Amino acid sequence: QVQLQESGPGLVKPSQTLSLTCTVSNGSISSGNYYWGWIRQPAGKGLEWLGRIYVTGSTEYHPSLKSRVTISVDTSKNQFSLELSSVTAADTAVYYCARARRPGGYYYYMDVWGKGTTVTVSS
């Protein structure tokens, strides 16, 4: 079955850009009607959706982060990526990538998740 794995630096300096990659295995990122998304979770807090990319390449982002977030896809590497610019300590969190499909035929839900990677913003 499809598996997702996040990778990237665990430590980022304030004001720099956080860059993470999610590698998709046992399945093609460009096949099927899937969204591919990024979600984060600060320690002890709830889940926060950051953004998503559809198989066509169209993107949507969290309204409050829209100016700082970019999600892209590299079909040749079967990967999608997250860039979050101008980071502060408030961006310290576990970052998850996830696949979303529509099990009921209409609405999309996240059925496959990566294990998560911890990113700390600190000088």
Add this chain to the structure above:
Amino acid sequence: AIQLTQSPSSLSASVGDSVTITCRSSQDINSALAWYQQKPGRAPTLLIYDASSLKSGVPLRFSGSGSGTDFTLTISSLQPEDFATYSCQHFNSYQWTFGQGTKVEIK
């Protein structure tokens, strides 16, 4: 933007108890709601989609109901492996939104 508010934020219960968690949306979202379970140090897993449909493989003691603005997740007979945090989530054309989570602890 749509907001999801869960209640309670946490609850204590015993094995065998029935527990209900509520998720309220700030706007009518029809049945576009899911429930996830998350254990410490692990990624969330999908339990319920479209408000009341049980994902294949999820025990029948889990059930979801509701539509519009008010939704519930019920665990009919709490098992030791059910102690976790549960989050609701909404999908629409513009974004995904999560509730803040409900932690189910052992009494």
